[in-house]
Amino acid sequence: xxxxxxxxxxxxxxxxxxxxxxxxxxxxxxxxxxxxxxxxxxxxxxxxxxxxxxxxxxxxxxxxxxxxxxxxxxxxxxxxxxxxxxxxxxxxxxxxxxxxxxxxxxxxxxxxxxxxxxxxxxxxxxxxxxxxxxxxxxxxxxxxxxxxxxxxxxxxxxxxxxxxxxxxxxxxxxxxxxxxxxxxxxxxxxxxxxxxxxxxxxxxxxxxxxxxxxxxxxxxxxxxxxxxxxxxxxxxxxxxxxxxxxxxx
Numbered sequence: 261x262x263x264x265x266x267x268x269x270x271x272x273x274x275x276x277x278x279x280x281x282x283x284x285x286x287x288x289x290x291x292x293x294x295x296x297x298x299x300x301x302x303x304x305x306x307x308x309x310x311x312x313x314x315x316x317x318x319x320x321x322x323x324x325x326x327x328x329x330x331x332x333x334x335x336x337x338x339x340x341x342x343x344x345x346x347x348x349x350x351x352x353x354x355x356x357x358x359x360x361x362x363x364x365x366x367x368x369x370x371x372x373x374x375x376x377x378x379x380x381x382x383x384x385x386x387x388x389x390x391x392x393x394x395x396x397x398x399x400x401x402x403x404x405x406x407x408x409x410x411x412x413x414x415x416x417x418x419x420x421x422x423x424x425x426x427x428x429x430x431x432x433x434x435x436x437x438x439x440x441x442x443x444x445x446x447x448x449x450x451x452x453x454x455x456x457x458x459x460x461x462x463x464x465x466x467x468x469x470x471x472x473x474x475x476x477x478x479x480x481x482x483x484x485x486x487x488x489x490x491x492x493x494x495x496x497x498x499x500x501x502x503x504x505x506x507x508x509x
Contacts (some may be wrong), residue, residue, distance in 0.1 A: 281368045282306045282337075283313055290379040295412070296466060297351055304345040304362075304376050308337045318365040325350045326378070328362045330409050345376060353468055355384045385411055385469045388460075392475040395450050396482070403446040406474050408460065416469070418443070420461035428476060430458055445476055454478040 261396055284306045293300055308314050315336045319328045327445070331344040362376040387409040401427040410416045415438020421430040427448040434441055443460065 267347065281309045281371050282316075282364065282366060283309045283375060284374060284376065287374060288377040288379065292383070293351055293382045294381060295383060295385060295469070298468065299351060300349050300380070302347045302349070302378055303331070304347070305342065306345065307342045308339050311339050312440070313338050315367045317367055318363075319345065320363045320365070321347075321359055324384075325352060325354070326360050336462070349378060349380060351382060351468065354380075355382050357381055383411075385416065385464065385466075386462075386472060387411060388472060388474065392477060393445055394476070394478065394483070395447060395478045397450055397453060397478060397480040399450055401447040401450045403444050406443045408441045408443065408472075414474060415439060416462050416464045417441075418460060419463050420459075421474075422459045422461070423456060424458070425454060425456040427454065428456060428458070443474065445474075447476075447478060450478050452478070453480060460492070 284304055287304065289302050289304070291300055291302060292326045315338055316330065317335075319330075321328050326347060326349050327411065328345055331346040333397060336341065337343055345362065346480060357465065358378075358380040360378040360380065362378070364374045364376060365372060366374075389407055391406075393404045395404070408418060417438055418432055418434075418441040421432050421443045423430050423445070429446045429448070431444040431446075432441060433444065445458065447454070455477050456475070458474045458476065460474060462470055462472070464470050
């Protein structure tokens with residue numbers, strides 16, 4: 261075989277195939293939400309690699325709190341062209357560390373999907389402990405309390421505590437004005453199971469911090485003993501526990 265012809269065949273066999281794809285600069289991005297934020301935007305920049313156009317066929321999010329689209333409204337990009345996937349996260353009542361994903365699907369058979377990741381840190385304005393109060397059925401209907409501390413420098417007052425159950429009375433005690441409060445819950449009786457919540461109202465200037473929930477439960481199920489054996493199963497003849505759904509108007 262002619263050496264030149266052989267080298268030509270070898271170069272064709274080893275040459276990269278024409279391909280297309282989206283290459284994102286930073287497919288994972290982190291952001292810290294400010295207390296005043298109600299929505300945050302994140303931009304994911306990309307470039308078309310390869311020698312063929314790329315068509316974006318779908319941009320999926322998995323939470324109604326996240327919206328995503330191309331910044332310029334285009335869905336097809338030429339080789340070497342750049343673009344941006346623009347996302348918006350609605351903070352709502354979320355707090356803590358969150359991870360939200362956006363999946364960008366294209367007509368690139370070699371790499372049809374790219375996962376974009378939003379890592380979001382949302383500060384809390386209150387420290388509430390405990391977040392739930394529990395009484396056992398038949399125990400003395402004693403008053404139990406929840407402590408609320410305001411984090412940060414600006415004072416926030418607790419202005420109300422509304423129970424979802426008339427049988428659960430609430431009271432507010434100011435410990436330090438604008439900084440620390442105690443909410444007392446007192447059941448009228450503990451002879452039946454009850455599940456409910458207390459809506460804690462504040463005068464925060466930020467709407468998403470104006471309400472918080474504290475849960476309460478009168479139950480016949482003993483909590484598990486830390487490090488101990490699991491609680492025994494109820495007898496077979498025990499009646500089913502009714503489902504109780506709390507509601508606050």
